[in-house]
Amino acid sequence: MLEEGEHTREAAAAQAKRAREERVTSEPLIAQKGPFEVDVEAGQDYFWCRCGRSQRQPFCDGSHKGTGLAPLKFHAEVSETLYFCGCKHSHSPPCCDGTHNQLND
Ligand code: FES
Numbered sequence: 001m002l003e004e005g006e007h008t009r010e011a012a013a014a015q016a017k018r019a020r021e022e023r024v025t026s027e028p029l030i031a032q033k034g035p036f037e038v039d040v041e042a043g044q045d046y047f048w049c050r051c052g053r054s055q056r057q058p059f060c061d062g063s064h065k066g067t068g069l070a071p072l073k074f075h076a077e078v079s080e081t082l083y084f085c086g087c088k089h090s091h092s093p094p095c096c097d098g099t100h101n102q103l104n105d
Pocket of ligand 1: 034035085086087088091095096097099100
């Protein structure tokens with residue numbers, strides 16, 4: 001039989017576990033610690049993977065389901081070479097802004 005203090009510790013542990021699981025599912029994974037170079041075509045739409053789980057980096061393959069994250073649509077106005085963020089922490093998504101240089105290993 002559990003003592004009153006043990007109930008409280010168990011409840012706190014369960015709550016902490018739930019919080020950890022929620023955090024895990026809502027934080028992006030680092031697909032690559034640097035940008036992906038992509039030649040985009042004028043008039044095309046691209047769906048940048050925000051969760052980091054896609055196997056088609058830097059674009060979405062539907063792997064974000066259940067994470068609470070969704071891809072970011074990018075419409076190319078002109079044909080050009082862009083550097084899509086691979087670390088998923090850029091402050092100007094979907095493109096790399098150098099933030100990957102500040103991430104810990
Ligand atoms: S790859 Fe994410 S900021 Fe550079």
